[in-house]
Amino acid sequence: MPKAILLDISGVLYEDARPLPGAVEAVRQLRDKGYPLRLVTNTSRLTAAEIHRQLSGMGFGLSPGQIFSAPQAARRYLAAHGLRPYCLIHPNLEEEFADLLDLPQPNAVLVGDAESRFDYAHLERAFHLLIEGAPLIAMGDNRYFHSRGALRLDAGPFVRALEYAADTQALVLGKPSADFFNGALHTLGVAPQDALMIGDDVEGDVLGAQKAGLQACLVRTGKYREGDEARAPGAGLAADLADAVRRYC
Incomplete structure (x- = not known):
């Protein structure tokens, strides 16, 4: 079991300013289980403050310091x-x-x-x-x-x-750079092999995390395309964030 969780944001927590089904509850479950969390994103159309404001408005109980952006x-x-x-x-x-x-x-x-x-x-x-x-x-x-x-x-x-x-x-400087993942993990004090990255982008989220030494899980939401999982052997696969939390956390 992982000791910390890294989550992509767009396509995993929400799409088009609406939380994905079960995502708010899944984040709450991770908090209740005591997992240290970092929301890691390459989003470069929004400031970290605006990302936090939007997530708060959707019901995600997260702090600004949990966002780690490119x-x-x-x-x-x-x-x-x-x-x-x-x-x-x-x-x-x-x-x-x-x-x-x-x-x-x-x-x-x-x-x-x-x-x-x-x-x-x-x-x-x-x-x-x-x-x-x-x-x-x-x-x-x-x-x-x-x-x-x-x-x-x-x-x-x-x-x-x-x-x-x-x-x-x-x-x-963002995903899939190993330095980016290691920077997020440094803020958590967790080694790569003890962290799980959950994302919808097989290249930036999953392959990038695996190359940096993390565990990884691909969710079939957001930018996921049929067959992406074949490109990332060894990674977990889940229907969505809620399913990933049930399976791997």
Whole structure:
């Protein structure tokens, strides 16, 4: 049995601002059983504060400190390395990154899920900084996410385009980076082999967690696609979060 639980958020706890069936009760059961929890997310359209506000409004009894997000990891990395980023990010993140916007002479490119800002002008600006030697830093490289009943493009395809154009490789600070999982576990004081990651993304959540040494469970909600489980031998499989808690916790 695991000693701590890491949960993806979108597609596991909720979809389109509505909690998935049984998810609120499943989180309550995990709390009642005494599991330390971290909600780990590559979501880069919302600040951690907004994520917590939304979860609270859905009935999830979680604290802000239980959220571990890729934008938070990016801020820590930039500060630790004294970087001045050109921020290709979503407008919703501007409040969290206000002190890093429009810096003179940027020496790094930071990419999140910028949505409509993934246009020629913004990508061209990033490209020129990269070919001048700036590092490419990505909050995540997810291909897509699930929203409003369909799959939507995430930041990953645009990160790959910049890598190809500038002949560089991105440093990914969110899932599936082992450093991201280890950072979340460090806040819990738990070794990787003693933690269980539950997610709907076979690449970012499940394979990433397994490579970092965690146990992993794939749920058939959110962005799950039929047959994804075949790509992650050794991982658990559950219908949803409630089923995963019954089976593996």
